Amino acid sequence: MAKYECPDCQFVYDEEIGVEHEGYPAGTLFEALPEDFCCPNCFVREKDEFISIETT
Amino acid sequence: MKTLTFESPEKGVISFVDKKRWLWQLSMVYPLFPLVGIGVHHLTGYQAALFLPIFLVYGVIPLLDWVFGEDLNNPPEEVVPELSQDNYYRRLLHLTGPMHFISFFACAYWLATQDLSWWGFVGLAIAAGVASGLGLNTSHELGHKANKLDRLVAKLVLAVSGYGHFCIEHNAGHHRYVATPDDSASSKMGENIYEFALREIPGGFKRGWELEKKRLQRKGKSTWSLHNDLLQSYALTAVMQVGVIVALGWVMLPFLIIHNIFAWWQLTSANYIEHYGLLRAKRDNGKYESCQPHHSWNSNHIFSNLVLYQLERHSDHHAHPTRQYQSLRHFEHVPELPNGYFGSFLLAYIPWLWFKIMDPRLLALNHIQGDMNKVNILPRKRSVLVKKYAEMMASQPASA
Numbered sequence: 001m002a003k004y005e006c007p008d009c010q011f012v013y014d015e016e017i018g019v020e021h022e023g024y025p026a027g028t029l030f031e032a033l034p035e036d037f038c039c040p041n042c043f044v045r046e047k048d049e050f051i052s053i054e055t056t
Numbered sequence: 057m058k059t060l061t062f063e064s065p066e067k068g069v070i071s072f073v074d075k076k077r078w079l080w081q082l083s084m085v086y087p088l089f090p091l092v093g094i095g096v097h098h099l100t101g102y103q104a105a106l107f108l109p110i111f112l113v114y115g116v117i118p119l120l121d122w123v124f125g126e127d128l129n130n131p132p133e134e135v136v137p138e139l140s141q142d143n144y145y146r147r148l149l150h151l152t153g154p155m156h157f158i159s160f161f162a163c164a165y166w167l168a169t170q171d172l173s174w175w176g177f178v179g180l181a182i183a184a185g186v187a188s189g190l191g192l193n194t195s196h197e198l199g200h201k202a203n204k205l206d207r208l209v210a211k212l213v214l215a216v217s218g219y220g221h222f223c224i225e226h227n228a229g230h231h232r233y234v235a236t237p238d239d240s241a242s243s244k245m246g247e248n249i250y251e252f253a254l255r256e257i258p259g260g261f262k263r264g265w266e267l268e269k270k271r272l273q274r275k276g277k278s279t280w281s282l283h284n285d286l287l288q289s290y291a292l293t294a295v296m297q298v299g300v301i302v303a304l305g306w307v308m309l310p311f312l313i314i315h316n317i318f319a320w321w322q323l324t325s326a327n328y329i330e331h332y333g334l335l336r337a338k339r340d341n342g343k344y345e346s347c348q349p350h351h352s353w354n355s356n357h358i359f360s361n362l363v364l365y366q367l368e369r370h371s372d373h374h375a376h377p378t379r380q381y382q383s384l385r386h387f388e389h390v391p392e393l394p395n396g397y398f399g400s401f402l403l404a405y406i407p408w409l410w411f412k413i414m415d416p417r418l419l420a421l422n423h424i425q426g427d428m429n430k431v432n433i434l435p436r437k438r439s440v441l442v443k444k445y446a447e448m449m450a451s452q453p454a455s456a
Contacts, residue, residue, distance in 0.1 A: 008346075009377075041202055044377055049346075
């Protein structure tokens with residue numbers, strides 16, 4: 001499981017947690033997110049801008 | 057006054073006192089401005105007093121903006137985390153929520169129970185709509201937060217103006233596509249506010265609905281269910297608006313029509329002036345560059361900012377949407393509106409005057425310098441505007 005961070009608002013996409021409200025359940029791999037995924041917190045940074053911060 | 061301090065290894069002790077701390081309460085009570093008209097009408101019996109609220113918004117506030125001018129102060133970045141976490145500022149937003157309901161019901165009651173001429177009725181109904189339009193500002197600030205309580209208050213306040221689709225459309229639609237031709241909530245050079253309204257209002261509803269539909273599909277839920285955030289807010293709108301008709305009679309129908317139109321018109325007005333003609337460049341991969349401070353029109357006029365939770369520091373807001381209102385910054389060399397929002401709205405309502413003032417201002421921006429390729433321009437007006445401003449373009453170096 002890995003974590004990726006939004007470069008603007010520092011929201012962390014944690015694969016173990018997902019983003020339930022947006023329809024990405026716990027365990028959803030970052031790779032599996034749609035290409036048009038954008039930060040569910042600030043909505044102004046896209047998937048390809050997220051930074052990998054941790055892999056376990 | 058509360059002093060925030062930060063010990064910096066390089067700069068020593070940094071102290072900051074937010075001189076606007078208590079003044080933000082103006083934003084909290086501002087939605088009650090229609091009550092001024094009701095109060096003066098009650099005391100004097102003059103129906104003309106029902107136009108006082110509109111005069112306050114479009115006459116007095118632009119004047120106060122002109123008199124008090126701009127505030128260019130920023131909190132030191134070192135204390136921003138502490139400033140942003142101070143719950144006082146957030147509580148003010150929560151307390152603003154009920155103000156919109158009070159204003160709506162007070163105006164409805166007054167209109168239904170007083171013997172008014174048609175023009176007195178229309179005057180107060182417009183003021184009620186403008187106050188509910190301000191609810192979109194309250195919901196805007198709260199709707200950018202991840203906290204459930206903030207989002208709940210935002211959803212409830214949106215119900216007053218019947219604009220339940222606003223938060224999702226604004227965050228995932230407008231913010232994502234702002235300052236591009238794809239955004240229904242970014243106005244184009246040469247587009248007047250009336251034709252913009254015909255694109256922005258249905259465009260916002262459609263995009264909001266589509267975004268919510270996709271979100272629910274991902275969750276395996278039906279669009280037509282109570283899981284739909286839009287329908288939850290619309291349901292409350294229906295209860296409120298049908299409720300006042302049942303309670304106060306059919307006289308509420310013209311009130312609601314006027315109220316809703318002018319509430320929506322407030323958002324249209326703000327959207328129109330906030331990104332007029334501004335365009336984000338495309339990156340090599342075909343995607344638009346991230347939104348920068350120069351992709352929004354900004355205003356530092358202190359008075360209107362104090363009644364709008366600093367919405368007018370729009371450059372920072374769009375570049376960093378989760379930044380709290382009390383921490384928004386002024387930037388040098390960003391597009392600046394000629395007055396605060398309410399004064400700028402008046403300009404926008406007179407298209408020839410708006411174009412006359414804003415088009416040269418737009419083309420003179422540092423990142424545009426007369427280059428029409430860097431402007432979000434109405435396609436059918438492109439050739440006319442290029443010709444009109446050819447002289448200005450010729451005096452500037454062309455860019456790729």
